[in-house]
Amino acid sequence: MKLQRIASTIAVAGLLLGSAILAGQAAADTAKKPQSATNAPNQFLVNKVSAEYWRVQINNPPYNIYGPDSTLQFEKVVADIEKDSKLKVVVFASEVPGFFLTHYDFAEPLQRTLDMPNGKTGLPPLPDMLVRLSKSPVVSISEINGRATGVGSELALASDMRFASDQAVLSQFEIGAGFTPGGGPMARLPRLIGRGRALEVLLSGNDIDGNLAERYGYVNRSFPDGAKLHSFVDSLARRIATFDKETIGEIKELVNIASLPTDEDLGKEWVSFLRSVQRPAAQHHIGRLMELGLQQKADVEINLPKYTGQVSAEKP
Template sequence: MKRPFLAMLLAVGTFAASPVFANDADGPVATGRREILVDKVSPAYWRVTLHNPPFNIFGPETIPQLNEVITAIEKDPELRVVVFESDVPGFFLTHYDFVPPLKATTSMPNGPLGMPPLPDMLIRLSKAPVVSIAKIRGRASGVGSELSLASDMRFASREKALLSQFEVGAGFVPGGGPMARLPELMGRGRALEVVLTGSDIDGDLAERYGYVNRSLPDAQLDAFVDAMAQRISRFDKQTLADIKAEVDAVSLPSNERIARGWDSFIQSVQRPAAQTRITELMKEGLQKNPDVERRLPVYTGRLTGTTPEK
């Protein structure tokens, strides 16, 4: 029997990719299979668009592209604020790609912090001397939730945002740091509610819990986030970086805590329970059936967990 879940999930490393950056005046431009597009609104303000229709699934092809963007964010001398958003209706960013073979991910080296690439990149984003904002419209599950949590601020569409860490329903531990980040944002009980149920959290509940800064009417979300980003982009870069570093010192989890979560993830995805449950999800139509992707916690909640016939 094929084991696509294990084959895809043991993901490590970064490598070079072709440029993802649009000309400053041109807006996002894709070249080849581009899943992450960068629009330089101004030298101080960039929009990063997640673009992998139909479901914005994150996979091995996405790793080097995200690494390239985060490296540029870290190094650009003029950049002050970056906004992550999606142009795929119904989806901000979802889970890892369950299809590619193991060698597509395990052949990549660790990132600059010496960690596998996903936790490495998310830590670097949190600690970059640039303000990062996640504008969440549509489903942000798994990696999508973790990218949002790694960003400095999160703003959600009241009508269209859905956040979740669905992984428990598929039999494995989240790997991108939500167990380390969520308790600081919402407290232990609510953090456990999110990661132990795998249920959807809509925009309003996310605001009440502290999962996001605010939820706004969908029609107001773009203008609100753009106005905030424009305002921040006019401030002194070093002052922004200094303020952020001071807040980071008392609010971010240690690299070691993120690393422990990743280790737990790697161990859990190799267990029979994860292999069985993800096989059931694939049979239901994961990554093919729009209803499965839109209502992932519903499908994980009704899995039997029994070993399928070989």
């Protein structure tokens, strides 16, 4: 089967990846020590506004970086969404000012990621959960009032709807660090914003603010501030929550036929990520970014395009 072939390729790439990002990990020695999954603080706070409407608040300060502990916790959230018979709509938002959800955690031991088994779809954990979220009969909405970089952008793209404030920032920064994204943006973005604009986002690695994201179709709408954004999303979610669950699921299923990429296409992106991140350029760029303060200094996280431009201009 195609997914089995993808899984085999991922396993081979994972073995090759054993020495990858060494520079980044060496620079991360001074960063926070990774916690075990059992001791990790809860990064996804589920507020059950009603039986039909949940809000999931992302809470991993200071920058809402996504790592292996995030994967373990997010899988539980997705599984709970799938099995709840009354739930109709879920909103993803953030508890951390200025950050929705950002990139993968380069300070964590790489082996933790490589050791994680594939998920229910046969895909690796992150693409697996994003596929399941998109295909769930429950409506998912991303409420973005901060930086949605890398995984954050990919969660937003996997959601059924995306709304942002004008202060929001979306980006796929990975080109500037020398590797390809792994969570599905090459498959999802062209369907939303067209080929040319998708290539602009992916090949520039630049920030897209909420206003431009609305013009491009990256998000459904943008709002002047976070209060107006929240008010609109909350009202929309409450309205959807009043409708018939079976009808909601049928509408989503039919829209999915015309709009979602295949699981195979999404799986290929993870393979590309694993292959590309081991290249010398990626190892150099990640290491330099960590030396400059990635994951440790707010200026680097907030101005990531500036710093990726700086390190990509250096010779590995």
